[in-house]
Amino acid sequence: MTRSLRARFAIVAVVTALAAAGAVGGAVQGLFERHVEREMLAELDADLRFLVRVLAAQDGSATLTVQPLPDPRFQEPLSGLYWQVRHDETGTVLRSPSLAGFEIPLPADSLRAGDRHRHIVIGPERGKMIVLERRVANGAGAPAGYRVAVAMDRKVMEAANRAFVMDLLPVLASIGAGLMAAFALQGAIALWPVQRARQALRDLRAGRRDRLGGALPAELEGLAADFDGMLDAQRHSTRLARERAADLAHGLRTPLALLGARTRELRERGEAEAAAAIEAVTAGIDARITRELARAHIRGPGPRSGPTPLAPAVARIAGALARMPAGGDLAWRQAIPPALLAPVDEGDLTELLGALLENAAHWARSEVCITATAEPGAVVLLIEDDGPGIPAQHRAAALARGVRLDPDRSGTGLGLAIADDIIRAYGGALRLEEAAQGGLRVRISLPSQN
Known part of the structure; x- marks a missing residue:
């Protein structure tokens, strides 16, 4: 997992936006599909009622008093919209030209006059289709025993669903883009305290402020207080260390002065070689003390430094x-x-x-x-x-x-x-x-x- 908060926000934003857009798209597509199915069933029911009204019997055979039915798709072969009338006793079948000679395989069913049943059967193109069937009552102008059915291929509904999904995709893309923009804004707002903390630390290091408290949001006040406490302890320790280093360096000056006096005595007694050896050692110690004293007085970057x-x-x-x-x-x-x-x-x-x-x-x-x-x-x-x-x-x-x-x-x-x-x-x-x-x-x- 990346350590970058921005990358984490971006990953969460993309995943959430895609998931939300997918969920919305699936829900809307499902609602549309049910709506289309209801509308098509209502259309089939209207065709079925119309077919029953225009059905008549002539010489013992079923015929239609209106030719053709209003929807032109009943006349187009394999258009996806079909009707069929079948006599259970004689097996006589009257069907729409759109069936192209195919007989709708109605399941064995017990229908009372006026009942309407719904079936899912295999159509002429080996695809599923929805069938509404109804038994014609005697009062409808035809003898009992006629099963009147209208059917619609599911490919019609699938085509409508595909068209709807294609129209829906730009909307889903806009929703996803809007969500990602909202997440980006939310991430920027969430990361703003981090940027503010970084700037406060820069100011602290540059000497433009001496504490972190007050520079962070209320939710991070505890962190700021702990940091300031640690900073105060570090400053105290640094001050004590510098004071001790300075005290030690100053304390060594007296022994060095005594060694210098001893060196002069040795040189006066003619022991120049011993005096030179001591002078070399004391010169190195004195140089180290001088440098450490200078280091002890270096304030360095801090609240009181520069520019x-x-x-x-x-x-x-x-x-x-x-x-x-x-x-x-x-x-x-x-x-x-x-x-x-x-x-x-x-x-x-x-x-x-x-x-x-x-x-x-x-x-x-x-x-x-x-x-x-x-x-x-x-x-x-x-x-x-x-x-x-x-x-x-x-x-x-x-x-x-x-x-x-x-x-x-x-x-x-x-x-x-x-x-x-x-x-x-x-x-x-x-x-x-x-x-x-x-x-x-x-x-x-x-x-x-x-």
Whole structure:
């Protein structure tokens, strides 16, 4: 069974519409068939009465005073409408030309004068036909003992039924189409709360709302309440985990500071090799602490996250770096639409831009260019410098934690790694490319919240 609710509604709609149209068609066809049979029996009864009235006896034989009978089908061979008069004692038979010499096989029957019986017999074309027979009373102008019968082939009724069914099919098709349209509308109305719930979840993830309650119909309020309770518990657990990670990281700073002091003592006593070993270990621990502290402060997508105006944030951080020795001699070029919004929390955006722009200022020779554009479904930010760049084979390593491609330059090697952590938290992607000036281009793609 398919998992799609739309497919299930469609299957139920088609099956129900076909079943309903078939049931209506069968019921109407059955009613019409009974109606046609009643009408034809009434017609046969009228022909039978007429035949009895015009029946006369001449020289002991039955004859008709009116020739032919009014319905022309009695004159057409095998037309499906027949009459027959038979004397029980002599076996003399008078029949309509439509019988073409065939004698209606009337069953042995005991009829009183004036009685009318109905039979189903085999006709001249080996098909069933309905027979009405009546014994003529003495007062009808003919001696008793004459069995007068009129018959109609069932193919006449079947032809009428077929014609009716052919006329009924377009009506049944319209009924089926109408039912399927009604079911489609019903399905759309039934699935509307699902679409509303999906939009509410999108808004929740994008930070446009902080709870699911109130966004769903009354029948789903219990589900919304349970979801909000689970969301609150998750937020609480996440907050505690971040606080504990930050507490642990800060708690390790003191032992690291003591190790640093011990390293200096060892170096002053001439034990440079031991001091270098300790410094290597403490540098790795310090880099890990720095990154974990940065991770602990990443808010990520949530009720309070984004969007944040991008141009003012870039101008603020670039201006701060331009006042520092590392960026004071650089030309900071910015091409960002004033109305462009970054789908990132303001604090996370500051951390992200700070890490990337500080890294660009650290390596640039003369300028840093920042551009941003809005593309279908994403906001793309490019940060380029004219420094030495990173060879293609080393770009993946540059995103690893604490990796420094040039050990002669100061720094922790965490700027790109921290930026990558923030971007991944928002479902985006960071790529390292070669800039037009020959330096490094950092391409950031963040999914928009539209």
